[in-house]
Amino acid sequence: MNGTSQIGKLFLTLALTLLLVGLTFGVLASFVYINPNFLKDTLGFVALRPLHVSLVTFWIIIGANGGVMSALQILYPNKLSNKLATTQLLLWLIAIVGVMSSYFHKDFGGREYWEFNPIWALPIALAWVLYLVNFFRVIKTAEKWPVYVWMWMSGGLFFMFTFLENYLWVFPYFREHFVTDMTIQWKVNGSLVGSWNQLLYGTAFFIMDKISGDNKVGYSKLAFGMYFLGLFNLMFNWGHHIYTLPTESYIRYIGYGVSMTEWIFFARILFSWKQSVSDIKKHYHYFPYRFIMASDFWVFANMGQAIIMSIPALNLYTHGTHVTVAHAMGTTIGINTMILLAACFVFLKSDCITYNKPTRLLNTTFWLMQGGLLLFWLALNIAGIKKGIWQNSAHQIEYHQLMKQLIPYFTLFSIAGIILLITLFITGGVLLYHFIRCTNQSIKNQPVFTAQKSTTI
């Protein structure tokens, strides 16, 4: 079996495993909102939350790497360096063990979302350098890049830049200036998410391109227009996170103005809905497509929410509330995870298992997952709106009283989390089981997209 054809799959299966472990910690953390004493004297929320956040973040980043590498292997066969990719994978494994051990021993030190001892950022940064070297080795010979290659290139470069920028706080020069430090922190958070979105949307574009069989779309002016608009937002829209921070006005106005260009994405989704419905009808029975379709729905819901939250006058009611959590989780689960699951179903298939038609189990699980996510999203939004009203009210009750009033919504959020955990365990379990089974059978790989012509009839 060719090593390079397998390496993307190894990244995807590692990422999938991290998702399942990370979700388990997420559900455990959600119980603390209902029972404050839950695991208080052992791990506690202080370790459960970063365990959840870091592992699901790694699912997205490592999964995005796996998706890009698998796609590159199809586009430019045997060009990826197996040695570089394997070293990258080993560095990731070292980082994951280090990060988890750091949390279990409560050896914190980093910023929010990257709270582990900063030493473990080194193997991650090094792994990313190797990824970039490998990526550019492959694409440097390609003559004209389709839009998804541009997206992968931008995502890769900007992830590297912002990941390093994320550690500027180690220099007292930055840390001594409270407002600048927080400005940089949220500049990084905004651009990092934009970077992995470029990697994932590129992969989603690649999959759709191959499903439709229309290779011209990847070179169209509209596709490039949307790509540059996304890149522009990645670079400049992050100011919408810090409207309440006493930073310079121009930063807040740039964030506000650039965020409003997202109306163009929103309008595009609305104008193309007829085409989308027709595409859904055409490809509905091709199972991986189902997840791309789901991600489209969640793009619509979360982008509408994001635009509303980006208007400063309305942001006063959503900032620092669970509406923000609903948005963060709605996008990471609804968009990022759905695209990555589609990628797993496409790239982890072989002639041992194709996933072209869903089994009853996978079909039911898919719809339960979407229902669970909707409940999850709604419960957080309602809790967030209630907190938003509280933080703007003239007569505030105590914070702990507010949190007590929100327990029914947190209970719903926990139940929805359990539904997501179960459905993702089933979906991920099926993917991992067949991957191990097929690898053991050592059946010779065939080109990934050969069986899909039937889906476009």
Added chain:
Amino acid sequence: MRITPTYLFVLLCFGFLVYSFTIYIKPSQQIKTQQFDASIAAEGKLIWQKYNCQSCHQLYGLGGYLGPDLTNVYSRKNETIIKGIIGSGVRSMPAFQIPDDEFTKLLEFLKQADASGNADYRNYNVLPNGMIEMQ
């Protein structure tokens, strides 16, 4: 001139770098204040991260959601109360045994956060263009 993807990409990257470095040079333009010691506050930020306070607490609405926002806790509570809460814990917050030197640094960080502004959303005005501004 024909606008190619490469040209547009380089142009955007240039704008991004200029914007980034405009932000990076801000600390060098800062006027020193007497309200807190910036170098001790910078050490205090490391203590804030060491005990992962951000996991549950926010500053300017940014951070965790389990506990209250601590931007102006320094002016709302006195040092003894802050030390008491940290040392004994409350509800889901465990008791933290923080050495005195670390507590002093953490307190300086909270003093710096408090001096930077007010995080009470009720003090904001909404401008006609939709932007918000502290009263």
